[in-house]
Amino acid sequence: MLKLRLKKTGRKRAPSYRLVIIENSCRRDGRPVDEVGYYNPISKQYNLDGTKIKKWLDSGVKPTKTVFYLLKKAEII
Numbered sequence: 114m115l116k117l118r119l120k121k122t123g124r125k126r127a128p129s130y131r132l133v134i135i136e137n138s139c140r141r142d143g144r145p146v147d148e149v150g151y152y153n154p155i156s157k158q159y160n161l162d163g164t165k166i167k168k169w170l171d172s173g174v175k176p177t178k179t180v181f182y183l184l185k186k187a188e189i190i
Contacts, residue, residue: 117169117176119152120145129153132161132180134169152183163189 116137123129130152133145149169150161166189170176176184184190 115146115169115174117149117166117174117180119177119180120148127155129155132166132183134174159183159187161187161189163187 114137115134117132117134118141119130120133120135120142121128121130131145131148132150132152134147134149135143135145147165147169149165150159152159161184166184170190181190
């Protein structure tokens with residue numbers, strides 16, 4: 114089953130995340146199927162590819178709770 118979740122990048126005490134489509138049994142920083150955006154919680158910046166995300170959601174990908182709220186904030190859901 115595929116999930117839409119965050120993949121941690123950055124360094125200690127300065128995290129940034131990429132929104133990725135990944136198999137739910139893979140580790141957090143594993144190899145993604147597709148990258149659809151990024152999120153920086155420190156500066157509150159995000160850049161999401163709405164068309165790709167909608168395509169994946171229509172095909173049955175489930176977002177995690179945190180990603181769901183981020184998509185809601187960006188008015189994609």
